[in-house]
Amino acid sequence: MLMLLSLAMGEWLGIVTLFGIVLLHELGHLWMARRFGWTIREVKLLPFGGVLEVEEAGTVPAREEAWVAIAGPAQNVLLALFAGGASWAGLVDASWAQGFMKANALIALFNLLPILPLDGGKIAQAWLSHRIPYHRVLLWSSRLSLFCSAAVVLYAFVPLLQGQVPQLNVLAVGLFLCASNWTYRRNVPFVFLRFLVHRARRSEGRIDRGTLAQPIVVAEQRQPSEVVKLLMKERYHLVYVMRQGAVQRVVPEGQLIDRFLSALTNGHADLRFFM
Template sequence: MIKFRGIVWSIHPLFVLVMIASIVTGYFAELITLFGIVLVHELGHVIVARGYGWTIREVKLLPFGGVAEVEDTGGLPAKEEAVVVLAGPLQNVWMGAAAWGMGQLGWWDSEWAAYVLQANIMIGLFNLLPILPLDGGKLLQVVLSRSLTYHQMLTWGARISLLLSAGMVLYAFSPLFQGGGRGIQLNLLAVGIFLFMTNWTYNRHIPFLFLRFLTSRGTASTRHIIRGVWAQPIVVSQRHTVTAALRLFKRDRYHLIVVMEERGRILGILPEQQLVNGFLEDGKPDRAVCDLFM
């Protein structure tokens, strides 16, 4: 574990196992190359994120990329997150192109250049799979946030990731049913199990992640008001609970909560800060929205 420029860099145990296996089997040069590719990939994320002013606390390196722990993740603009996410795979593009060029010019051995090229292609494409916490999973959430509420985005991102990672685990066993004497794809199985367990934990932590989103709404709301934006109304009945209304919040939107009777008469309009503060201050999720007028 190393701390550099305020960011803690660590190596995930899964990567440690890969390193040990590579050293035992004599693939030390390939190990160093893989580590360098993963490090540059993650540096792409970090540099662009820091350029946006994000605060990154820790980066964990994995055999296929990394996981960055970012402060105020719930309040970050979707457009910025998409750019930061794509900055990682883009590093694999130029590294792969450079390796190919080195091989064509004869500056590198053709087999070694082909290995580095293939490693970058595999890491870049694997990271684009729509499974959290891979880059593709984060892009999936950005896309989902365009049409779904933030809570739905968290829920469906976890469900899709669980389904696909479970499919990866099952696919690792497919050679057993294809004949030819081939065995289980152990590398794919290990990664699939890791992703499934990660998303199982992520799914259980959705209430906490949603709470982080709500606590960041104060800063986001102030930013919206200063800049001036169109408010997106959320219409609820007087029987709606505070939690039910909060789960209608969308990312990158400023909301006005319109409380109405069944006959259509408006009882009142709440700015989103009042709804969020009312929830955070008393912590009563089943409290009726109309009680905030009292």
């Protein structure tokens, strides 16, 4: 619809340039993801950016997620520098170069907003993964994304205060982000379950290389469905089960996850607990 409208208004060069920038932005993500050996399912191009869908979502190290997210805006920076250099050398028209640089800056800055599935939201999620349990990371990143998406929608109506027409393009993007993050919020239990299923493979790799374990201390009556919510994505855990101030047993995180998944398979655990 955006492309057809732009063609009707004689702005075909602008829309082609915009989608070219978006494509190169997404190729930055794609290149970095392939360097880490990720399996790419799909690349979606949108007017404000793109979405790279991969098989490894939520199961790879936060460091890799951060680098893949940063690669997109970094591509915009390189494009802007290239346009500036070409303009300085007289290879391209100065006004076109200025518009090209502005478009890259807008796309890069917008994608750095802390909203999923934008790059800034993924970077924020990776940063939180080093500091708080992963289940809490999923909940808080979804809440932050919904809040900021609503702020984008409200920002679209700011021109009304000056008697002008709302920014319909900003409104459309804000509504899309709200709908996307509302769906993500409802899917948090399944995202967390995917994290647990792939956790064992990553844990084995940490043990083989040697790692420092971070203890989790819980009372004996705590259920596995409660304790797995305390796992941090970037740590390996040993669970100390306590009774009246004394350690009853030490449970490796793999056994804890196996107990929870077995209970889930047998119908003794409820995914609604993770909402």
